[in-house]
Amino acid sequence: MTQHSTPPDNPTALRGQLLAQRTELLERMAYERGGVMGRAEVAANQYETASSDNAQLRTERETNFAMSEHETAELADIDRALELMDKGDYGTCIDCEVTIPVARLIATPTALRCIACQSAHESHHPQI
Numbered sequence: 001m002t003q004h005s006t007p008p009d010n011p012t013a014l015r016g017q018l019l020a021q022r023t024e025l026l027e028r029m030a031y032e033r034g035g036v037m038g039r040a041e042v043a044a045n046q047y048e049t050a051s052s053d054n055a056q057l058r059t060e061r062e063t064n065f066a067m068s069e070h071e072t073a074e075l076a077d078i079d080r081a082l083e084l085m086d087k088g089d090y091g092t093c094i095d096c097e098v099t100i101p102v103a104r105l106i107a108t109p110t111a112l113r114c115i116a117c118q119s120a121h122e123s124h125h126p127q128i
């Protein structure tokens with residue numbers, strides 16, 4: 001009896017999903033940099049030469065920075081998942097080395113930990 005099925009520890013279809021997610025994220029970041037962020041930078045530079053009172057612009061720049069921080073973290077997660085795929089370690093919890101259920105990987109392709117380790121990690125490193 002021959003049985004052909006994709007091994008659960010090698011969900012190659014997820015690679016395409018991650019690459020698509022990565023492209024989409026990069027496009028969104030480029031759009032935001034060219035739009036809101038680009039304008040804020042230009043305005044701030046002009047303002048700094050004209051006046052030292054740029055508190056409002058500084059606040060705007062910090063908001064933009066926080067937004068890009070979140071996206072940078074998301075990009076890092078995607079890159080990490082792709083890197084693990086290349087090494088053949090994808091789908092294994094980075095903390096306890098248990099095999100992450102495929103259903104979880106399909107729902108969250110960037111998942112690096114099993115659900116138990118992820119909740120433990122989040123309680124130690126709360127993210128706002």
Ligand SMILES: [Zn+2]
Pocket residue numbers: 093094095096097098113114115116117118
């Ligand atoms: Zn784990």
